Amino acid sequence: MGSILVTGIRELTTNEGPRLRDAAVVIDGDRFAWVGPAADAPDADQRVDADGRAALPGWVDSHTHLVFAGDRSAEFESRMAGQPYAAGGINATVSATRAASDDELRAGIARLVAEARAGGTTALETKTGYGLTVDDEVRSARIAAAAVDEVTFLGAHVVPEGADRVEYLELVTGPMLDAVAPWVTAVDVFCERGAFSAEESARVLAAATARGLAAHVHGNQLGHGDGVRIAVEHGALSVDHLGFLTDDDVEALAATWQGDGRGTVATVLPACDLSTRMPLAPARRLIDAGAVVAIASNCNPGTSYTSSMAFCVATAVLQMGLTIEEAVLAATLGGAIALDRHVDRPGRPRLGVVAPGARADLQLLDAPSVSHLAYRPGMPLTSAVWRAGVRVV
Ligand SMILES: N=CN[C@@H](CCC(=O)O)C(=O)O
Ligand SMILES: [Zn+2]
Incomplete structure (x- = not known):
C-alpha cells in the first residue's frame, strides 16, 4: 500500500488545535504521516482531491x-x-x-x-x-x-x-x-x-x-x-x-x-x-x-x-x-x-485525531465545514472514509 495525499481540504479538524484552512494530509500505511497547509504538502504515491470538502477524524x-x-x-x-x-x-x-x-x-x-x-x-x-x-x-x-x-x-x-x-x-x-x-x-x-x-x-x-x-x-x-x-x-x-x-x-x-x-x-x-x-x-x-x-x-x-x-x-x-x-x-x-485509545501503544496507534503517527482514520464531508453536521441535520454528508489508511467508503 503506497502513500496517499489527500489535498484540497477546505477545512480540516485535527483535534490538535484550531481548524486548518486549505489543508492536506498524507497517509502512509495505517497512519497519518504528514498534516499541514496544502501548499506545503509533500508528494505521495497516490493523490486524492477533496475538492473543497471538510475533513475530520472518523x-x-x-x-x-x-x-x-x-x-x-x-x-x-x-x-x-x-x-x-x-x-x-x-x-x-x-x-x-x-x-x-x-x-x-x-x-x-x-x-x-x-x-x-x-x-x-x-x-x-x-x-x-x-x-x-x-x-x-x-x-x-x-x-x-x-x-x-x-x-x-x-x-x-x-x-x-x-x-x-x-x-x-x-x-x-x-x-x-x-x-x-x-x-x-x-x-x-x-x-x-x-x-x-x-x-x-x-x-x-x-x-x-x-x-x-x-x-x-x-x-x-x-x-x-x-x-x-x-x-x-x-x-x-x-x-x-x-x-x-x-x-x-x-x-x-x-x-x-x-x-x-x-x-x-x-x-x-x-x-x-x-x-x-x-x-x-x-x-x-x-x-x-x-x-x-x-x-x-x-x-x-x-x-x-x-x-x-x-x-x-x-x-x-x-x-x-x-x-x-x-x-x-x-x-x-x-x-x-x-476507550483509553487516545495514546500510542505498541501496535495500537492512537485514535481520534488527525496527526502524524495517529491511526489514519479520516472522513470527508460533502460540505465545506463541520458546521454543516448540525446546520443541515439529517442530510447524508459522508463523502469518503479511510480507516487505518484503507478507503472504506
Ligand atoms: N441500559 C442498558 N442497556 C442498553 C439497553 C439495552 C436494551 O434495552 O436492549 C442501553 O444502554 O440503553
Ligand atoms: Zn448501552
Missing part, C-alpha cells in the same frame, strides 16, 4: 451493543404511545440472541458495522450482554472481537429470566468473566433500578479490576442513582447515559480530571435519550464544570437503534447546547479517551 463510537438478534419495534411503538422504557425488555433480545446461529449473529454485526462505516465511524466499541450464559457470552465476545476495535463484557446487563440473583452474580464476577477475558478489554455493569444495585455493581467492577480489565458503567439512565459514584470510586474509564445527574455527580466527574492521572469520561447518548423519551444528558453542564465528555450512539435494538454519530452530533449541538467543535471533539477524541 467517529469513535465508544458505546454500542451490536451482537444481538431479533427486533423490538413493537416495544418501541408502544413506548412512543406512552409506555415507559424498562430494563426488562433486554430479556426479549436475550432469548432471540440465544436462539440465533453464529452465522446469524456474525451477519448481524457485519451489517451494523457496515452501516456505521458508511456514516463515518472508523472505531467501534461493542458490548456483550445479550447472551447471559457462559457459552452465550463467550460466543458474543468472540464474534464481536472479530468485527470491532474494542469489546466490553456486559454479563451484568440484567439478571436473566429464571436465574437466581446471588448465583448469577457469582457467575458474572467469576467463571463467566474468566471465560470471556481473552476477547475483552473491559467490563461494564448496568447500575440501575431493575438491573444491578450499587453494591452489586461495585462487586462487578472490583472483579474486573482484579483481572486487570478496565471498567465502564451504565448509570443514571432511568433515574437518579449511584452509577456516577460507583464509576468514580472504581476509576472507571467512563460512565454512560447520565440523564439524571445531581450537582454532586457533575462535580465528582469533573474532579476526576483535576489530578495527574486520567479521569472518568462522561459519555452522553443523545439518540438513546430521544428514543426512550428520557431527559437529555446535561452535556453543557458537564463541560462547563470541567468534565471530559464523549458522545456515542449506544446502537442497540432496545433503546437506540441507530449507529449514526452524525445524528448524535447534530442532537448534541441543537438540543444539548454544545458548540460544533465541542460535539465533534466529543464524538472523536472524547470516544478515544473513553
Whole structure:
C-alpha cells in the first residue's frame, strides 16, 4: 500500500488545535504521516482531491451493543404511545440472541458495522450482554472481537429470566468473566433500578479490576442513582447515559480530571435519550464544570437503534447546547479517551485525531465545514472514509 495525499481540504479538524484552512494530509500505511497547509504538502504515491470538502477524524463510537438478534419495534411503538422504557425488555433480545446461529449473529454485526462505516465511524466499541450464559457470552465476545476495535463484557446487563440473583452474580464476577477475558478489554455493569444495585455493581467492577480489565458503567439512565459514584470510586474509564445527574455527580466527574492521572469520561447518548423519551444528558453542564465528555450512539435494538454519530452530533449541538467543535471533539477524541485509545501503544496507534503517527482514520464531508453536521441535520454528508489508511467508503 503506497502513500496517499489527500489535498484540497477546505477545512480540516485535527483535534490538535484550531481548524486548518486549505489543508492536506498524507497517509502512509495505517497512519497519518504528514498534516499541514496544502501548499506545503509533500508528494505521495497516490493523490486524492477533496475538492473543497471538510475533513475530520472518523467517529469513535465508544458505546454500542451490536451482537444481538431479533427486533423490538413493537416495544418501541408502544413506548412512543406512552409506555415507559424498562430494563426488562433486554430479556426479549436475550432469548432471540440465544436462539440465533453464529452465522446469524456474525451477519448481524457485519451489517451494523457496515452501516456505521458508511456514516463515518472508523472505531467501534461493542458490548456483550445479550447472551447471559457462559457459552452465550463467550460466543458474543468472540464474534464481536472479530468485527470491532474494542469489546466490553456486559454479563451484568440484567439478571436473566429464571436465574437466581446471588448465583448469577457469582457467575458474572467469576467463571463467566474468566471465560470471556481473552476477547475483552473491559467490563461494564448496568447500575440501575431493575438491573444491578450499587453494591452489586461495585462487586462487578472490583472483579474486573482484579483481572486487570478496565471498567465502564451504565448509570443514571432511568433515574437518579449511584452509577456516577460507583464509576468514580472504581476509576472507571467512563460512565454512560447520565440523564439524571445531581450537582454532586457533575462535580465528582469533573474532579476526576483535576489530578495527574486520567479521569472518568462522561459519555452522553443523545439518540438513546430521544428514543426512550428520557431527559437529555446535561452535556453543557458537564463541560462547563470541567468534565471530559464523549458522545456515542449506544446502537442497540432496545433503546437506540441507530449507529449514526452524525445524528448524535447534530442532537448534541441543537438540543444539548454544545458548540460544533465541542460535539465533534466529543464524538472523536472524547470516544478515544473513553476507550483509553487516545495514546500510542505498541501496535495500537492512537485514535481520534488527525496527526502524524495517529491511526489514519479520516472522513470527508460533502460540505465545506463541520458546521454543516448540525446546520443541515439529517442530510447524508459522508463523502469518503479511510480507516487505518484503507478507503472504506
Ligand atoms: N441500559 C442498558 N442497556 C442498553 C439497553 C439495552 C436494551 O434495552 O436492549 C442501553 O444502554 O440503553
Ligand atoms: Zn448501552
